[in-house]
Amino acid sequence: MIHVEIDPNSGFCFGVVRAIDKAEKYLEQGKTISSLGEMVHNAQEVKRLESLGMHTISCRDIDAAENENVLIRAHGEPPSTYKTLKDKGRNIVDATCPIVLKLQQKVKKTYENHPEAQIVIYGKQGHAEVIGLVGQTRGHAYVLSLPEEVKKLDPAKPVFMFSQTTMPLEGFAEMKTALEAYIKAEVISYDTICRKVAHRVPEISRFAAMHDVCVFVSGKNSSNGRMLFNVAQKSNPNTHFISKAAEIQKDWFTNDISVGICGATSTPHWQMEEAKKTIQAFFI
Incomplete structure (x- = not known):
């Protein structure tokens, strides 16, 4: 009989669970609420x-949005978003992840206390969390994702480096090394991952290697999902990416094998359970 196991370490991170809980509490009370951007990728x-009644809107939709309650998702938002919502009379339901919120405050304080320095955010340009972090510096922070991008900076000015919370630890170390080699002034780095x-990387790697076949469940537009899928596939080349259970193919499996199901920090547990039931149904 085929053996199917769900990775106990996969699924929503704390910040996403907290944001969804906040939205569901409003919906359970019969209130309307809009998420500013996709709640999760x-x-x-x-x-x-x-389907429960939540709406997804963008900043462009704030004027037209009927809902008075607007949720700031776990990724956080720049100060300008809060001002816009307040100016429009919206009730802000702030579900920014506490870890991200603390980072935003640290970036803001550093920017205000060190006007002579260059603020560097190690992260992905355009990512929602990064937009929120750059907003703490009034748009003056540098977003770098590759070591060679340090050449965008002035080597004579000091640097304070922070990281998007979901970036890889190895990449942070490489960026720090590149900055210290290029910048002639002081470089102060804060590991804010x-x-x-971060621990999902070694956990996913170990989990994928333990099974004959691995099924990775994630939204197609999740950067965390793409990164963790690559980790799983590196450990187990027989790893398949799906965004929903209907994409699972029976010919991926044979009887008497071990199948592991894992996912991104934006993958709900119910979706992995659905994948498990779909695979098991092939062999009934």
Whole structure:
């Protein structure tokens, strides 16, 4: 009989769980609420929440949005977003992850206390969390994702480096080394990577290697999902990416093998359970 196991360390991170809980409490009370941006980078979970009555809007939709309650998701937002919402009379339901919120405050304080320095955010340009962090510096921070990008900086000016919470630890170390080699002034780096997310890398690697076949469940637009899928596939080349259970193919499996199901920090547990039931149904 085929053996199917769900990775106990996969699924939503604390910040996402907290944000969804806040939205569901409003919906359970019969109140309306709009999420400013996708709650998570997972189309199936967004669809589930919208079926409960939640709306997903963008900053452009704030004027037209009927809902008075607007939720700031776990990624956080720049100060300008809060001002816009307040000016429009919206009730802000702030679900920014506490770890991200603390980082935002640290970036803001550093920027204000060190006007002579260059603020560097090690992260992905355009990522929601990064936009929120850059906003703490009134748009003056540098976003770098590759070591060679340090050449955008002035080598004579000091640097304060922070990281998007979901970036890889190895990449942070490489960026720090590149900055210290290029910048002639002082370089102060703050490792602000969330360990619960960072530890997913070795955990996923070990889990994938333990099984004959690995099925990775994630939204297609999740950067964390793409990164963790690559980790799983490196450990187990027989790893398949799906965004929903209907994409699972029977010919990936044979009887009497071990199958592991894992996912991104934006993958709900119910979706991995659905994948498990789909695989098991092939062999009934």
